[in-house]
Amino acid sequence: MTRNPRPGQLGEFLKARRAELTPGDVGLPEDLPRRRAAGLRREEVALLAAISTNYYARLEQGRIAASGPVLGALAHVLRLTEQQRTHLFELAGNEIYHRPYRRARQQVQPQLWRLLDDLTATPAFVLGRRTDILAWNPMAAALITDFGRIPEKHRSYIRLLFTDPAMRELYPDWQNVARMAVATLRVEAARTPGDRRMSALVGELSTRDEHFRQWWAARVVAGRGVGTKHLNHPVAGSLILDWDTLTSTADPEQHLVVWTAEPGSRSADGLRLLASWAAT
Structure with missing residues (x-):
């Protein structure tokens, strides 16, 4: 269920959160080339969330809506607290998906x-x-x-x-x-x-x-x-x-x-x- 998504605010929230993190916070090497801005790059967030950089960029720009599973992955990558995670899903209008994305355990045929x-x-x-x-x-x-x-x-x-x-x-x-x-x-x-x-x-x-x-x-x-x-x-x-x-x-x-x-x-x-x- 999607209710009153606020794509502009969602993008600002994502940008603000990745600016608060360093590569070391998410397990990436610290000895990377000099950065023009503090925080994680878009491509680093996309890499760790297993989505494309283009997809993530459009999400930050408010041009697309994210699915519940993608939001869950981003919440994990950005090390969101439970309160921040709830806020992320509210901004996306995906409150119903405010649960970890889990798939049934596979059983060998x-x-x-x-x-x-x-x-x-x-x-x-x-x-x-x-x-x-x-x-x-x-x-x-x-x-x-x-x-x-x-x-x-x-x-x-x-x-x-x-x-x-x-x-x-x-x-x-x-x-x-x-x-x-x-x-x-x-x-x-x-x-x-x-x-x-x-x-x-x-x-x-x-x-x-x-x-x-x-x-x-x-x-x-x-x-x-x-x-x-x-x-x-x-x-x-x-x-x-x-x-x-x-x-x-x-x-x-x-x-x-x-x-x-x-x-x-x-x-x-x-x-x-x-x-x-x-x-x-």
């Missing part, structure tokens, strides 16, 4: 579980929203990492790429792999503006890794599909694996990722070795 159980010699895992790893088989754990040791809230493929040093050893071409993951995440963020967990993930990785910050700001997008990756595994050695993505028709936000090797290749031998190792 039974068909995908059965496929994982049947793929005993093939690495496979199920990706959900924000590249959350929802399920995996023993071969995927042996190939990539023991997902079970990672707390569920941190069990995100893109988060592992940027925070686990072992992933940079696993992928000799880590930069291209990570850049493509960022481009894929960008597509999902555009579909779900204001998803607070997405905003938190983008904000965390932006503060922790300069590469992520640069690639996210570049706004390159890519979809999930098929491809080939080179891995340097500590047990199986050098592997050239093809991967494919199968999307669940019951829940299009769940994707089964399967890794295979060309029959008769050294990589196929490596996968057999890995299966024996995983079994023991």
Whole structure:
């Protein structure tokens, strides 16, 4: 429900609040180029809220109305108190959305579980929203990492790429792999503006890794599909694996990722070795 929105006052409130914050307040590096004005830049607020700079600029200019989820993300990024958050939603005329934007927890589709159980010699895992790893088989754990040791809230493929040093050893071409993951995440963020967990993930990785910050700001997008990756595994050695993505028709936000090797290749031998190792 929208009641008496005041876009001009909303824009002034947003500008005033970001002027009160420093990069350090939101976890961004302090050693940035000299600023002409105090506070956060528009592009920094947009980056952390997982929305475009153009969208945020038009919002401050009073040219567009913001959805409840976007307002929730901005309230989180701008570190608003409960009173300030209430005021933000009142200015936008979106009082009904004055609640955190939450989505139902994903449950792995039974068909995908059965496929994982049947793929005993093939690495496979199920990706959900924000590249959350929802399920995996023993071969995927042996190939990539023991997902079970990672707390569920941190069990995100893109988060592992940027925070686990072992992933940079696993992928000799880590930069291209990570850049493509960022481009894929960008597509999902555009579909779900204001998803607070997405905003938190983008904000965390932006503060922790300069590469992520640069690639996210570049706004390159890519979809999930098929491809080939080179891995340097500590047990199986050098592997050239093809991967494919199968999307669940019951829940299009769940994707089964399967890794295979060309029959008769050294990589196929490596996968057999890995299966024996995983079994023991």
